[in-house]
Amino acid sequence: AAGPEHNAARRALADLLVSQGRYSEAETELRTLLEREPNDSEHLHALGLLLEDSGRHAEAAVVLQQAAAAGSNNPLVALSAQAILGPPVPNGPVQPAPDHSPDAGRVLPASYVPR
Numbered sequence: 001a002a003g004p005e006h007n008a009a010r011r012a013l014a015d016l017l018v019s020q021g022r023y024s025e026a027e028t029e030l031r032t033l034l035e036r037e038p039n040d041s042e043h044l045h046a047l048g049l050l051l052e053d054s055g056r057h058a059e060a061a062v063v064l065q066q067a068a069a070a071g072s073n074n075p076l077v078a079l080s081a082q083a084i085l086g087p088p089v090p091n092g093p094v095q096p097a098p099d100h101s102p103d104a105g106r107v108l109p110a111s112y113v114p115r
Contacts, residue, residue: 011046027050048063051063060084
């Protein structure tokens, strides 16, 4: 089994791949890390940001919520999740904003009512 040093190298590789715009390869590395460390808020956070940058907003919302829950003591995770998802909704599901709304492209609480 790979030790923590291999996980650190894999994470560095994922970050490098993101910086080069090689999102598919970076996603593979991050998902491999999450198989090994499923509750690591930093890996979840990185994957959520990658998904958001790739336009996969609904997937990003789910992963960023997991990151925020796993990293409740990490202010960076909480702040970036809130910036993308909006204010936290206690135990509330999320949904993509309708394409025709002013909030198109954002992920909103399921209780969202269009303006």
